[in-house]
Amino acid sequence: MTDVAAPSVSSPSRLRIGVLGSGGIATIPEGVLPNLHHIADKVQVVSIADVMVERAQRAAATYGIPNVYATLDELLAGEEVDAVINLTPIPAHAQTALTIVGAGKHLVVEKPIATTLEDADRIIETAKQNGVTVIVAPPDMLYRPYREAQRLVRQGAIGRVAFARVRSSHQGPGGGPEGWPFDPSWFYQEGSGPLFDMGVYGIHEITGILGPARRVSAFAGITDPIRTVRGDNEYTGLEMPVTTPDMNLFMLDFGDSTFAVIDGSYNVHASLSPKVELFGRQGAMGIINPSGPDLQLYRTDVAPGMDGWVQPKSDGWLADPRRDALRRALLVDHLADVVLHGAEPVLTAEHARHALEIMIAVGTSAREGRVVELTTTF
Structure with missing residues (x-):
């Protein structure tokens, strides 16, 4: 850094x-x-x-x-x-x-x-x-679950990490029944899109936990050329041309056979999976769970011949009142x-630059059908 x-x-x-x-x-x-x-x-x-x-x-x-x-x-x-x-x-x-x-x-x-x-x-x-x-x-790497996950991974709590799955999408601005308070059409134009808007979260999270990535391989495309704003306000029914990919799926190579798959799209209306899942040689970890604690840890050999989920002594061990208050x-x-x-x-700006290089590499990889080497670090 x-x-x-x-x-x-x-x-x-x-x-x-x-x-x-x-x-x-x-x-x-x-x-x-x-x-x-x-x-x-x-x-x-x-x-x-x-x-x-x-x-x-x-x-x-x-x-x-x-x-x-x-x-x-x-x-x-x-x-x-x-x-x-x-x-x-x-x-x-x-x-x-x-x-x-x-x-x-x-x-x-x-x-x-x-x-x-x-x-x-x-x-x-x-x-x-x-x-x-x-x-x-x-701000995600300031959140206690991510800081604790980073610490546990670096201490070898789940062994050498083999791969991760990162969910970094939603239904898109104007895509939900609650409506959207402003004209959301610019989110679907060149210079914006779900990669810069949403994929950036997952990129920061997984690189914050595992460190800088080395290579990128990606697919991207436009699922619908026109989107219509849902909800019940002045923008309901607005038709929005989509001129930048609204679907991005990509893989990061961290070296040493450690990979992460990340989605950055406007096509996820709901999910029951954790925001981030990490799978290591001696366990697994789930971070930000829709129907459970914000951090879950599974360990091999928690007792002789027994694997299982490790439960904290208190449900409040990852309470983050400052995050909840400040947003x-x-x-x-x-x-x-x-x-x-x-x-x-x-x-840091250096971490943000590395995330930006990954996002740019996603576009290059998807267009040219090749793996893109990364040059920045943090």
Whole structure:
């Protein structure tokens, strides 16, 4: 893991935060702004910007944010901030992130960090030059079940890992009966899609547990050229052209005959399987189970001649109240801990760049019908 240099900004008792983007990830109940009050001792939101100024004004009124701007440049030129939380749509991540770190501000950016490796490299290098920290979604490797799974695997709890299955899909924005609060059509266009939107979670999770991957082999395609928004709101019935693959299935090779199969699609309406399953020579592990504990461990020879599931002493051994309270604001909490208290960064830009290379390799492998070698690490 490569850390950025020490921050160039002063060390305030609280980070002054600017928020770029006031859409869903900023304002939904599990989003950033509704949950920042839990860490009011660490951060203070002083500014918000959105090209849809009226939407930013509504968010500012709801969450007591004193300054509202129409652009990132206005935000950076306005009230002094130590960090910016970048909640823009996927195609805008790279340029806005580069502008933020170029201005010497710490950064939290939604996934993926960019859509090209060249842009990811520029963000990382500029952040290093300006001595600022970059934290990149998703937050999953901060969750206790994943941290514990990483520890158990590295300690050999299930022996040498042979393969993993990773579920990283859902039914697609606008694909559920609950509707979708915004126009979801951009999710199905070039520059977005389920790989960048959903597959990125599974990639971060399995590489966070097993380490960097070495090779990628993939299939991808468009299942339906037109999708129709379900639900009961103003977007119900909207027909959305699909111009990027909405189905991706790929395999990662970690070396030493260790493989992982990951789905990244908008074709999973429901599943009863764990989010991640790991199979080793001496056991197995399930992480985030729909109808069970968030971490399950199966061991060979738990007693002479006997294999079985290992039960924890307490059902609360993996309780994660901070995750449950903060939800997406956990990313901001992690930035504050790194900048203010010197915590070890977990959600690094280098890890995000490796995940991005995997996503790009998925597209290359599917189009060209070949295995793609990876070059980045973290």
